[in-house]
Amino acid sequence: MAAVTCRGILKEIRIAKGSDYRNTLVYKYVLEQFKRNQVTGAQFCRARMEALHAARTYLCLLTSTRLHLRLHERYHGRGERAPEEVAGLVGLRLPTQPGGKGWET
Amino acid sequence: MYRKGTDLKIAVKGQLMQKRYHRQFGQVIWPFAFPQAQHVPSLSTHLQQAKYGSATTERKKFYENVSISQGEGGLFEINLDKRKLKTPGGKLFTVPNEALAIAVATEWDVQKDTLKFYTMHLTTLCNTALDNPTQRTKEQMISAALKFLETDTICYRVEEPPALVELQRNEWDPVMNWIEQRYNVIIGSSASIMGPQIPEETKETFCQHLNSYNVWSLTGLEYVITQLKSLILSFGLIDRHLSVEQAVLLSRLEEEYQIQRWGNVEWVHDYDMYELRARTAAGAMFVHLSSESTAVKKKILQD
Numbered sequence: 001m002a003a004v005t006c007r008g009i010l011k012e013i014r015i016a017k018g019s020d021y022r023n024t025l026v027y028k029y030v031l032e033q034f035k036r037n038q039v040t041g042a043q044f045c046r047a048r049m050e051a052l053h054a055a056r057t058y059l060c061l062l063t064s065t066r067l068h069l070r071l072h073e074r075y076h077g078r079g080e081r082a083p084e085e086v087a088g089l090v091g092l093r094l095p096t097q098p099g100g101k102g103w104e105t
Numbered sequence: 106m107y108r109k110g111t112d113l114k115i116a117v118k119g120q121l122m123q124k125r126y127h128r129q130f131g132q133v134i135w136p137f138a139f140p141q142a143q144h145v146p147s148l149s150t151h152l153q154q155a156k157y158g159s160a161t162t163e164r165k166k167f168y169e170n171v172s173i174s175q176g177e178g179g180l181f182e183i184n185l186d187k188r189k190l191k192t193p194g195g196k197l198f199t200v201p202n203e204a205l206a207i208a209v210a211t212e213w214d215v216q217k218d219t220l221k222f223y224t225m226h227l228t229t230l231c232n233t234a235l236d237n238p239t240q241r242t243k244e245q246m247i248s249a250a251l252k253f254l255e256t257d258t259i260c261y262r263v264e265e266p267p268a269l270v271e272l273q274r275n276e277w278d279p280v281m282n283w284i285e286q287r288y289n290v291i292i293g294s295s296a297s298i299m300g301p302q303i304p305e306e307t308k309e310t311f312c313q314h315l316n317s318y319n320v321w322s323l324t325g326l327e328y329v330i331t332q333l334k335s336l337i338l339s340f341g342l343i344d345r346h347l348s349v350e351q352a353v354l355l356s357r358l359e360e361e362y363q364i365q366r367w368g369n370v371e372w373v374h375d376y377d378m379y380e381l382r383a384r385t386a387a388g389a390m391f392v393h394l395s396s397e398s399t400a401v402k403k404k405i406l407q408d
Contacts, residue, residue, distance in 0.1 A: 013211075016211075016215040017214070017215060024211070024214065025172070025173065025207050025210060025211070026207050026208070026210070029203075029204070029207050031196070049345070050345060051399065053345045053348070054390070054393055056206070056309065056320060056349070057348075057349050057386050057389050057390050057393075058386070058390060060348070060349040060350060060382055060383075060386040061226070061349075061382075061386035061387055063381040064379040064380075064382035064386060065224050065262060065379075065383045067375075067379045068224070068379035068380050068383055069224055071372060071375060071376045072114065072376070074372075075371075075372040075376070076372075076376075079206040096186075097386065100255055
């Protein structure tokens, strides 16, 4: 269970960072935390359970921010159309005023 | 104590220096001109708005490397290239422990090209805790949380359709039993529009429990409660009885039921679910990291 979580977090870091993910602070910190908690022998050690819960929470954070951003880019990323485009959708054109509009400097 | 703009002709890259704020150099003291451990006075608010952007303009990524450093009082700071990170209110961004600092640094590190602040949940939470823009006191936060208990999601049951009634009973009752046993309180659920009657002893017990958290943890807890729309589920998550995915599922139980019945719409349901998971996970992490007190024992290396 712990190994799955650890692998998951490291995979997320690799996806987020790219090539030099091994040099990041977070990679080293996560590995150190997992190694440190391996040392405790007891299976149901409370600190170990707490650390595992924290690790799973962080994995959830990384995964869901990435997927949320991906969905946002895919569906809500495009923004609004310019007024010229909107007019063009129904076949109209915006009027041009050669002297510029009165309130523009 | 001023420094003239001309004294600070240091070649610094980044949009922050370039365009509109040259005339403000004279009134501002730049952070990198000081040694690391000093607390520098705040920059003017215009610059903070420039750093964090506004609703219409986006900030480009103006740094290459993110690192952390330990300053005065054992508090950790974030460095973007050579500059120290500040909150939108202008204060120096400090966190009490290393894990939170690394997590925030990672949030800044994984940004590409433009800065998307809506993905940086931990940074936002730290900024709120540091700036406290609405001047909330601990008592206000505790009473707001207790007030939420009266409209807690878990307590409100439907009477039809029967499948949903049973789903609520099977999923929410165990959590209700757990919290009633763990805190030795009575809450109860109700199907009426008025909701359950929460006895005073219950509120007293929770009030005492909430008092044991510090202000930072309470900020995070308030955030989690607002996201999950339930105090009971938040306690379940913070006490590590539930995982984030479980808590989010229980919070969205009726939506999940409708999704199973009528189908899933990715750009609404999944979008909301991932956003809720991200925010709740950030809040939970924030609470755990703010309330732990790990003593750092420095071992003397024998070289």
